[in-house]
Amino acid sequence: MVEMLDRPAGILTRIPPLPPFVTPEELVADALPLLDPPSRISVTDAAERALRVPVAGKWSAYDRGIAPYTAEPQDISQSRRFKGVVFVGPSQSGKSQMLLSISAHAITCAPGPVQLIHMTKTDADAWVEEKLNPAIENSPLLWERLGKARDDSTFSRKRFKGMRLAIGYPVANQLSSRSQRLVLLTDYDHMPQRLGPKDSPEASPWSMALVRVRTFLSRGCVVAESTPAFPVDEDQFQPPSSLEPHLLPAATAGIVNLYNAGTRGRWYWECPDCSELFEPTYARLDYNRDLDPGEAGEAAVMVCPHCGCCEIEHRHKAELNRRAMAHHGGWLHEGRVVDPATGARRLVRIEDGELRHTSIASYALNGAAAAFSSWAGLVERYEAARRVMEATGDDLDFVGVHYTEIGLPYRKAKDEDEDALTVEALRMQAMPIAKGIAPAWARFITISVDVQGNRFEVMVMAWGPEGERVALDRYAIHQPPDDAPKAKGDDGKYRAVDPGRYAEDAGVLAELAEKVFPVEGEAYGLKPVAVVIDFGGPPGWADNAEKFWRGQARAGLGGRFYLSVGRGGLKQRDRVWHEAPERASGGKKARGIKLLNMAVDRLKDSVAAALGRTNTPIGAQHIPAWMEAEHVAEHLAEQRTEKGWELRKGQSRNESFDHSVQGLAVAEHLGLNRVNWEAPPAWCMSGLGNPLAVPLERPGDPDSAREPAPAQPAPRRIGYLRR
Numbered sequence: 001m002v003e004m005l006d007r008p009a010g011i012l013t014r015i016p017p018l019p020p021f022v023t024p025e026e027l028v029a030d031a032l033p034l035l036d037p038p039s040r041i042s043v044t045d046a047a048e049r050a051l052r053v054p055v056a057g058k059w060s061a062y063d064r065g066i067a068p069y070t071a072e073p074q075d076i077s078q079s080r081r082f083k084g085v086v087f088v089g090p091s092q093s094g095k096s097q098m099l100l101s102i103s104a105h106a107i108t109c110a111p112g113p114v115q116l117i118h119m120t121k122t123d124a125d126a127w128v129e130e131k132l133n134p135a136i137e138n139s140p141l142l143w144e145r146l147g148k149a150r151d152d153s154t155f156s157r158k159r160f161k162g163m164r165l166a167i168g169y170p171v172a173n174q175l176s177s178r179s180q181r182l183v184l185l186t187d188y189d190h191m192p193q194r195l196g197p198k199d200s201p202e203a204s205p206w207s208m209a210l211v212r213v214r215t216f217l218s219r220g221c222v223v224a225e226s227t228p229a230f231p232v233d234e235d236q237f238q239p240p241s242s243l244e245p246h247l248l249p250a251a252t253a254g255i256v257n258l259y260n261a262g263t264r265g266r267w268y269w270e271c272p273d274c275s276e277l278f279e280p281t282y283a284r285l286d287y288n289r290d291l292d293p294g295e296a297g298e299a300a301v302m303v304c305p306h307c308g309c310c311e312i313e314h315r316h317k318a319e320l321n322r323r324a325m326a327h328h329g330g331w332l333h334e335g336r337v338v339d340p341a342t343g344a345r346r347l348v349r350i351e352d353g354e355l356r357h358t359s360i361a362s363y364a365l366n367g368a369a370a371a372f373s374s375w376a377g378l379v380e381r382y383e384a385a386r387r388v389m390e391a392t393g394d395d396l397d398f399v400g401v402h403y404t405e406i407g408l409p410y411r412k413a414k415d416e417d418e419d420a421l422t423v424e425a426l427r428m429q430a431m432p433i434a435k436g437i438a439p440a441w442a443r444f445i446t447i448s449v450d451v452q453g454n455r456f457e458v459m460v461m462a463w464g465p466e467g468e469r470v471a472l473d474r475y476a477i478h479q480p481p482d483d484a485p486k487a488k489g490d491d492g493k494y495r496a497v498d499p500g501r502y503a504e505d506a507g508v509l510a511e512l513a514e515k516v517f518p519v520e521g522e523a524y525g526l527k528p529v530a531v532v533i534d535f536g537g538p539p540g541w542a543d544n545a546e547k548f549w550r551g552q553a554r555a556g557l558g559g560r561f562y563l564s565v566g567r568g569g570l571k572q573r574d575r576v577w578h579e580a581p582e583r584a585s586g587g588k589k590a591r592g593i594k595l596l597n598m599a600v601d602r603l604k605d606s607v608a609a610a611l612g613r614t615n616t617p618i619g620a621q622h623i624p625a626w627m628e629a630e631h632v633a634e635h636l637a638e639q640r641t642e643k644g645w646e647l648r649k650g651q652s653r654n655e656s657f658d659h660s661v662q663g664l665a666v667a668e669h670l671g672l673n674r675v676n677w678e679a680p681p682a683w684c685m686s687g688l689g690n691p692l693a694v695p696l697e698r699p700g701d702p703d704s705a706r707e708p709a710p711a712q713p714a715p716r717r718i719g720y721l722r723r
Helices: 024-035 042-049 068-077 095-108 121-137 206-210 214-219 255-260 292-298 315-323 375-394 398-406 421-426 504-516 541-556 602-610 629-636 653-671
Strands: 002-006 011-014 052-055 056-063 084-088 114-117 159-160 163-168 180-188 220-226 267-268 301-303 329-338 345-348 361-366 445-453 455-463 469-477 524-526 528-534 559-567 576-581 596-600 638-641 646-648 693-694
Touching: 042 068, 042 095, 052 559, 056 121, 068 084, 068 095, 068 315, 068 329, 068 361, 068 524, 095 114, 095 121, 095 163, 095 180, 095 220, 114 206, 121 163, 163 524, 180 206, 206 214, 206 220, 220 255, 220 693, 255 361, 267 315, 267 469, 292 375, 315 329, 315 375, 345 638, 375 398, 445 653, 455 504, 469 653, 504 528, 504 541, 559 653, 576 653, 596 602, 596 653, 602 638, 602 646, 602 653, 629 653
Parallel strands: 084 220, 084 361, 114 163, 114 180, 180 220, 267 361, 445 528, 528 559, 559 596
Antiparallel strands: 002 011, 052 056, 159 163, 267 329, 329 345, 445 455, 455 469, 524 693, 576 596, 638 646
């Protein structure tokens, strides 16, 4: 380090040492290799020569045999025949490694500008720090080509000898005004599918990327990889056909539609017994669905669809993948020729002249063939999610398994009688019970209250084992309590309920917790285990609702009254959670009460599924025969859309549907899904052992109820299950 005295400033300045002397001959020798023509080797060969990857905690040479199905797609990125390469597959299958291999080829063999677009800037920075930088530092051939100046290696740019690797994220200016030889799009379905401001629509990331490589003519290419993340578009759905054997169901957006526009390649294995080729898919895994998910997964085997007798175990997967790379299977694409003997479209390899005519080479890998996932884990996760969906109607986890584990777009299953789920159909299948009388199987009662500007809408539901339920009463409360303030100018006798203006009007709800509902054929009735009241409503109601709940809490009934609030959207933290809000509206200090938060779209999925269960009592919601048609119609007032549940056109009343959601939410919060019905907790026990059961002098007559002694304690003292 050289020290110099800065005389005018009178301070000592430190200057870093000068770089070593370089002769002109050395500069020329360093630059001459850049004039060499591109090396004519494949991306996979270049990756094996230059790239190091982490394997079992150490850095090892790239091995194409680990994920053989990535070799062809990454090699085709250098083809002058195609302008784009699309790869659809499950997570952790080696998709993103392809982009690193393609980059390594550009650095060492075919210098030129390359741009990699990540989902977000945060993800791009994380990828550079956690994947790209370590790979460069541990790969000597890449490290020696990286520029050593301060600005040559940043989070947004890597400068190598003769080429530039730009790392960006999907915004319009990142895919504008720059020429690139290669544009690599990772996790495509998790990007915005339309770029630019809302009032000035731009093209998709794929379309904008194609424009960026246009200057490089046939050498330019766009590569996109992703797991699917968009559902099947029902308006464009087509059943499988022998004329389009590899067509995936059209999705509402995303990479699946890019795949369908391409050559539609699928990965095939050769059967060890009959030598016929078949695609290894999850649907071809054979296991006992009656076993627990873990046990079913351990016993899963792949069955050849041709001979039907060859059972392939998971331990053979790696070998079959390697054999497929040697053309004992491998990637087969749709051809242009239809076999006249079978009427099916012929499948060909990528170099075949009969290949489907398109500028996109596209590939779809099923999760059953993915190198880094086991069949045991795949089956276990699939079966666990499937059983949750069938039990609750909530398919969020099941959707995730299709997207990330199997790599397929998800199509929501339709019940055979879905189109027949009408008011008339529900009334024809109605349960013949008397109004206000709980069926013999009833274990507990819930009451749901929807708050309107001039009334309280109420529905009572009886619940039995395994989530079976039925409404016992459905009515509206219009009259305020006798001690409520009177309307100005009259005696107030006929004033309608006004929950937002008068806090005292909520007093009519206090008696709901003490109502007794006789159990059919028994000498006892049940009080409600919970009364759940809508926290939303007319202006002023939230404050009045809080006052009401605090009054009930002081009376020892706070554990039986809940204030509910709906949370829209399909990606909530849970189905139900009970906690104080972090912040009140308007930035005010959060309220000191807990709210029953409901993921309403997921719960409505469950309610809709429960209404359609006519062949099993498990999780079924029955419509009672006494219910009026208008209240039955309220159960069907909404329809499922891509954004969630919305009112049908021409419908305005959906209170019964909302009541059902409130009831299900509070039942799940109390522990409905965790109850062992062979030894249930006291709150859902049959008989007088239930602390909410009240003996009746006259069976079936709630007016003959005899109060139990001692007085009813708060729920937390009677063994409620808590989340």
